[in-house]
Amino acid sequence: MQKTIFITGASSGLGKATAQLFQSQGWNVIATMRNPENETELTALENVSVIGLDVTNKEQLESTIAKVLSETEIHVVVNNAGYGLVGPLEAFTDEQIKKQIETNLMGVIRITKTFTPYFRERKEGVLINITSSFGLMGFPTCSIYSATKFAVDGFSESMGYELAQFGVQVKVVAPGGIQTDFAGRSLDGAQHSAYRQLTEKVQEGYSPDQVSNYSKPEDIAHVIYEAATDGKDQLRYVAGKDANALYNDRNSIGVENHVQKIKSGFLFGEEKKLEVRT
Structure with missing residues (x-):
């Protein structure tokens, strides 16, 4: 049976790469984005439906999903929409x-809540929430971004417990840096003179040389595909060499030692360059 995946934030980067990968593997793909009229690549693919969806618009979100579910069986939902x-x-x-x-x-909460009754009644389904390595560990100048990603991680774990009795899986994919235009198109920010030196050091991680070392979106998309199809009762998939290195270092030396290591890189002039992860 041909399965169908529903993806938010599919207009570019990881969302688009995920849509393309699942389509190439024989899936039906519902690729959602705020401005579908601007999309040309996905609309050219067979078995891909591109529809408008703004995850901040509760009414549009609920009506769109209701229409989709009245017409199509959904097997996997990927909550990818977001920005930094x-x-x-x-x-x-x-x-x-x-x-x-x-x-x-x-x-993420609204999408999950809207699909939950459908999956619960079917007693199957996979909800995959895209967080970040910054949803597993904090980093300077990313306090609010990390707050949302940490929250999605905890939300996902809790929902995984709630829905397990119904055969529904909830998973988290936590990427490190990705070679996309995230640092341009998907970043918002603000400056404060008291933090100028700190901000400049953090911004080194967004340089072209640094971004070239990040994972390709296609590589992270394969991790999402693995999470959707491996059948494992696994909650977190840390994706990318950089994310795994940071996460493993944090676990091996302990959270408090890792925190001190990060602080020392910014407060005490440590020469080792600290890389920014998104």
Whole structure:
């Protein structure tokens, strides 16, 4: 039986690569994005439906999913839509903070809640939430972004417990850096003079040389495909060499030692370059 995947934030980067990979593997793909009229690559593919969806619009979200479920069986949902808010906390407005939470966290919660009755009644389904290595560990200038990604991680674990009795799996894919235009198209930020030196050091991680070392979106898409199809009762999939290296280092030396290591790189002039992960 040909299966169908529903993906949010599929207009570019990881979302688009995921849609293309599943399509190449014989899946039906419902690729959602805020501006479907601008999409040309996915619309040219067989068995791919491109539809408009803004995860911050509750009414549109619910009506769109209701229409999709009335027409199509959905087997996997990937919550990928999101963006990064980068800068010191003091520099952000309430509106910026609310927008970050509304997109990265409330969007995931709303999508999950809307699909949950459907999967529960079918007693099957996989919900995959895309977080970040910054959803497993904090990093300077990423406080609100990390807050949303940590929240999605905890939300996913909790929902995994709730839905296990119904045969529904909830999984998390936590990528490190990805070679996309995330640092341009999908970043919002603000500056504060008191944090200028810190911000400049963090921004080194977004240089072209650094980005060239990140994972390709296609590589992370394969991890998402693995999570969707391996049948394992596994919650977290840390994706990318950089993310795994940081996560393994954190686990091997302990959380507190890892925190001190990060702090020392910024506070005490340690020469070792600290790489930014998104």
